[in-house]
Amino acid sequence: MPSARIIFFCILACLLLPAHAQPVEDSVFLLKTVEITGDRMFEKQSAGMKRSSIDTLVIIRGAHLDLADLLSENTPVFIKSLGRGALATASFRGTAPSHTTVRWNGMEINSPMNGMVDFSLIPVYLLDEVELKFGAASLGEGSGGMGGSINIGNTVDWENTFGVKYLQGIGSYRTFDEFLQVQAGNSRIQSKTRIYHNYSANDYTFVNRGIAEIDPVTGAVTNPVDTNSNAAFKRYGLLQEFYYRAGGRHVVSARWWIQEAERTIPRATSYEGPDHSNLNRQTDLDNRLSLDWKSHGRKHRMTLRTGYTGKKLNYWLKNHVGGLGEVPVIYSTGKQNSFLNKLSFDYHFRGDLSLEASLDADYHHVATRDTVAGAGYDKDRIANSLFVAVRKSFFGRLNLNIMLRQDLIDFRAVAPVPYIGLDYRPLPGKAWVVRTHIARNYHYPSLNDLYWEPGGNPDLQAEKGHSAELGTEYSHSFGSHLLFAGATGFYSRIRDWIIWLPDYKGYWIPLNISLVETKGLEAEIRVQGSLGKVGYRVAATYACTDSRNFGDPRVWGDESYGKQLVYVPRHSGNLMLNLSWHGFYATYRHNSYSERFTTSGNDFSRRDWLYPYFMNDLLAGKSFRVKKLDMAVEFTVYNLFDETYHTVLYRPMPGRNYLLTLMIRY
Secondary structure (H helix, E strand, O other), rough: HHHHHHHHHHHHHHHOOOOOOOOOOOOOOOOOOOOHHHHHOOOOOHHOOOEOOOHHHHHHHHOOOOOOHHHHHHHEEEEEEEOOOOOEEEEEEOOOOOHEEEEEOOOOOOOOOOOOOOOOOOOOOHOOOOEEHHHHHHHHHHOOOOOOOEEOOOOOOOOEEEEEEEEEEEEOOOEEEEEEEEEEOOOOOOEEEEEEEEOOOOOOOEEEOOOEEEOOOOEEEOOEEEOOOOOOOEEEEEEEEEEEEEEEOEEEEEEEEEEEEEEOOOOOOOOOOOOOOOOOOEEEEEEEEEEEEEOOOOOOOEEEEEEEEEEEEEEEEEEEEEEOOEEEEEEEEEEEEEEEEEEEEEEEOOOOEEEEEEEEEEEEEEEEEOOOOOEEEEEEEEEEEEEEEEEEEEEEEEEEEEEEEEEOOOOOOOOOOOEEEEEEEEOOOOOOEEEEEEEEEEEEHHHHHHOOOOOOOOOOOOOEEEEEEEEEEEEEOOOEEEEEEEEEEEEEHHHHHHHHEEEEOEEEEEEEEEEEEEEEEEEEEEEEEEOOOOOOOOOOOOOOEEEEEEOOOOOOOOOOOOOOOOOOOOOOEEEEEEEOOOOOEEEEEEEEOEEEEEOOOOOOOOOOOEEEEEEEEEOOOOOEOOOOEEEEEEEEEEEEOOOOOOOEEEEEEEOOEEEEEEEEEE
8 A cells, every 4th residue: 555545544543533632641651550469360261371461661661662672671582683673583482483473452463474473563652462471371362372472452441531642752873753642532432543653764883793804914803893774664554443332241343553664674794795775675564454342241251353464565685787787686575365253252150160162264365476586376274263161260279271272274174282271379368379281282384384486395294392381470569569479480392393494406495303392491570669759660580491403313413403493592581670759760671692593503613603692771751741731751772881782693783872752641
């Protein structure tokens, strides 16, 4: 869709909103404290599951970020980024990017082409909730999330009458962020419109350690200072939400999210040829629509959802040839259309027994084409799923959760996926829970895995995994303070892991390797409260992840057997400290990752690894009121200590940089 049409729809949506002004409090400036109680930790529908949510305050303060940055700064999920504004994928518990499912308001948005989600294309500003479900906890919503799932969503405020929010950000590297939200309604109907625009030239400088210059006289080796040229990106879009409540028991919601993004892709730092800018470019047009009807009674709850996701992706690469100019090497297009439908029913019997059943019916169509090479594919996929869960609570101290999912891919049944989870409360009345589960999961090959030209392998087997988990959570309030702590150990065996490897034919092909084992430990602690007039919140996470290849060696002398998978850090951690006083607030964030190997042999001597890095950010701001306007000014310093780091080989990340943000609420 042309850019002008998107702008037109944005303006039209704003003009159609009711416009009777009345000042109301907003969570940007006044946040309600959400306490973690024993009852919330001890729910039979989540027995055996590890779940965590990113705090509302963190989401609001990170409105100008993309989801990749939000996750890397606040969760154990490792984000593999090709650079600021470039492709960013997730490694959840040491698994592959396609093993993390992402759902927007309950609707899966993973691409059927490659099975992944580009987290750099999801603005945090559009989100009200971000929840993580670890490992097999994702089975309640769908299969395939062998690492886990990330659920992002939007909420409705039925007490809202009218409000306008505007956010403007100006940062380093000619970075500009603009966000506008208009919402209006009453206790029966609500409308919320969000429009946004992000742009950055992204032309930071760095020491290029991929190229060395040698002094012919002294032999001294120096690395040149280079510029991240041809790296600009921009995105703009609209999210429109409508909600209607009838009779107190029925809610109908409609959401439409359209976004266009364009980015140029810089050359790798190891490249030493001539610099011809704007020869490597990608555009993404995403269109998502969700329609929900929810009905609830005293003992039952029903949800009917239908949705659509569409994507148009264009990528081209050109080389400069003397006498001919810019000659296309790749001009690739991809189109995806998915129709997603779900019906679920939950009924509560006497004696703390409940039954849930759901049916999913999805259809995907993908067409790809490289007009230069004349290659591509045009394929459909029909995916159906039947889910049943029985949950029971015993004596208020033990919860049992048994789930079973049966999928059919193109009308062919795969092996059933079972889950058994337990929660146990050792001390009655105390917010201390011990949980465990065992489960099976599987992940079907993406359409690119099967049909990509050249290289697709239609003989690939689905990845099959078994997992087990044991963890504990504890919460305690004392005075004006609240403590939460948790620790979880996990183990998973995944057979027929899909991996793309170079082939003797000159291109990469996907293959199954027999076994990958992932295991590890995750720990989390949060303390919040007030000391006099000073409010504080401290949150820290740590993860140790061991993800190794135990497949059969493909050739004699294969050094990958028993080694850590590439780009999976063994150790990672986050720390956040937030202080507030009389409208002033400050936040310090730290996240760190151990070394990551770039080859499957894990060879330190060949320097086939990336250095550990320790990232630090500092944010300070002040909120105040001017007549009927609530305002806040923030200043953020990213990479506080000017750390030199990469998440992907030959893709440098920026040094110290700054962002000034102004928020206005009416």
